């Protein structure tokens with residue numbers, strides 16, 4: 001049986017290595033996870049893996065467009081499988097938890113800058129900052 005992750009890799013022209021499949025599967029349940037979290041999550045199923053190979057896998061998957069990399073200020077790079085829809089993020093300034101925010105208005109880039117300096121704008125990456133529900137009630 002071919003899993004969703006294997007299909008994604010094949011369609012992107014990547015070999016479905018155990019590490020790539022495991023990373024994609026882990027990101028299904030751990031959106032906005034960093035390399036260290038993903039490494040700890042796949043280590044039980046792939047004991048021979050290393051943090052360096054997880055970084056390599058995440059680089060390959062990002063380059064192929066299968067995952068998106070975001071880097072909120074003060075946070076390590078985070079990865080997610082939701083790609084191509086120009087969604088934004090809200091980040092908790094206390095605990096660092098991250099949630100998705102759909103486009104601010106309509107289609108990407110969903111924001112009209114007052115001056116684009118002649119650039120053809122394709123995406124807008126917005127990070128909203130605040131306190132998550134858990135930190136608000138703490």
Ligand SMILES: [Zn+2]
Pocket residue numbers: 092093094095096097131132133134135136
């Ligand atoms: Zn929080």
Ligand SMILES: [Zn+2]
Pocket residue numbers: 032080082087088089099100
């Ligand atoms: Zn997201």
